[in-house]
Amino acid sequence: MDPASFSSLLHALIPIVSVLAVFGLPAGIIFIIKNHTLRMKELELESQRMPQSTDQRLLAIEERLAHIEGALTGQAALPATTQDRASLLEGPPDAARLRTR
Numbered sequence: 001m002d003p004a005s006f007s008s009l010l011h012a013l014i015p016i017v018s019v020l021a022v023f024g025l026p027a028g029i030i031f032i033i034k035n036h037t038l039r040m041k042e043l044e045l046e047s048q049r050m051p052q053s054t055d056q057r058l059l060a061i062e063e064r065l066a067h068i069e070g071a072l073t074g075q076a077a078l079p080a081t082t083q084d085r086a087s088l089l090e091g092p093p094d095a096a097r098l099r100t101r
């Protein structure tokens with residue numbers, strides 16, 4: 001594309017981009033504010049329904065985290081119990097022996 005045609009194309013796009021910015025930006029801001037308010041209300045309701053026991057609360061958080069990880073990675077959910085998760089963090093049995101040498 002030669003510079004003359006690029007310049008004329010750029011001058012033709014300026015009004016289109018400015019109209020989109022003028023009318024689209026306020027709509028986008030309103031959408032973000034409404035979405036944030038709705039999410040805060042959902043979290044508030046969820047916290048009221050959440051069990052009061054620490055173990056139950058931890059299990060609920062781990063379940064929610066497993067759902068999020070599954071949605072992001074597209075894989076099956078990770079083990080739900082803390083013992084199963086701790087076993088994933090352990091190294092191979094020969095790791096301690098290799099460090100002493």
